[in-house]
Amino acid sequence: MNRILLLTLLFAAGFCSGCTPRGVAVPEETPSPPEEPPPPDYPARDKLLGVLKNGGAPLWFEFGPGGPGHIAGADDAALNPFEPWTGARHAAGLVPDGERLVMAVNRQGFLVLAPIEEGLALYRLDLSQDWDEFTVAALFRFRGAPAALLYRDDVFSAASGLSPPAYPVWALASGGFEPAPVEIPAFSGLSPKEGWDLKNFRQGRDGLWYYRAVRDGRERAVQYYRTGDPAFPGELINVGVFRNAQTPYNKSEAPHVLGLVLEQAALRCSPGELPVAAVVSPDFPGLRYFAADSRAGAVILELAGFYAALEGGGVGIALFPDGRLVYSNGGAPELYALPVLPEGFAYTRLAVIQAGGRDQVLTAAWEEQEGFSIGAAGFMVINAPWGGSK
16 A cells, blocks of 8 residues: 655644634634644745655645645535636646746745655745736746746636736746746747737747737737747747647657556547646656647547656656556556545646655646636645655
8 A cells, every 4th residue: 555645734823724624513612732843944944834744644735815725635625616717726837846846826826845854845935916816827947947927817807907917927946945037038029018918838849939929908919939948039930830839749759658658548548538648847848748649539638747767767657637547667557546536626737756765756736627617726745656766
């Protein structure tokens, strides 16, 4: 049976302050919690939420108004009203940062999981004051630093009276805990002060970066660009070139171990489904999409993927929305399953991080979905099925 994780709270007002599980009566007088010992001398102690230690059950967190809250499972998530995904709190992206894992939470800011001797430290870098009215378009690495691109939602909300974000890109220096606005040379000439919003920033299968710039108002304009490196200015392209670049990589273009996993995942889809994996990797500068098959006319089924080039062939994972998982730790692909989610919920993103000692941990984002809307959302951590590191 898989070893799992146990949470140690470091602050009295930690993960579940003010939370009441559904169906549990609240006594008139709640006894005071035992006094917590002072936390060790971790960096950025004011941003540290807690430490995840080796233990006995998966750990679940939901995104609340004040940051992530610890819950018993997705069944116990708050009954949030459904909102269009552009305005809802959810994991908008995961990106490895050296030994750390950085998550961009829509409307809120960054979360950081960092390995320490005891396990994993969880940090919250709150940017809600700057991010609350905008949507995270992409999470990527720029000059080695995790960076998030923000934009206005003008499809699901009445954003016509809202100016573009004054600082469209926020970056977190690798290993640091102080996010700050950053200028991207590829976006030069597309100033927010002139009404430009930057959207759909993504690396194409040719290795170039593609993005769309939109200016609303009486002189509405839509322009398409590409660049070989965000650190250099982009070039104007036509919409056809932009759309063609959105085609996923083929399975044959995937690293060997990931290709094997995608092949096995395709065998577990119905004939009318085309599995496409959104792959997070320390070896890619941003999210990459890989088609696991080439079934004409099939409906796309998005899987959460992960790949890392390691000694012995690397690690490849494909996670279905319902929790079915295909993985290879350098050998033949094997099957596994994450905890079952309630009806209407889905796993959306996946990454692996090595905790203290030799334990490797899966971090999986999940959402309650209804069409293009999201209700509850959060993430779960559990030890990898293959055990310790190589």
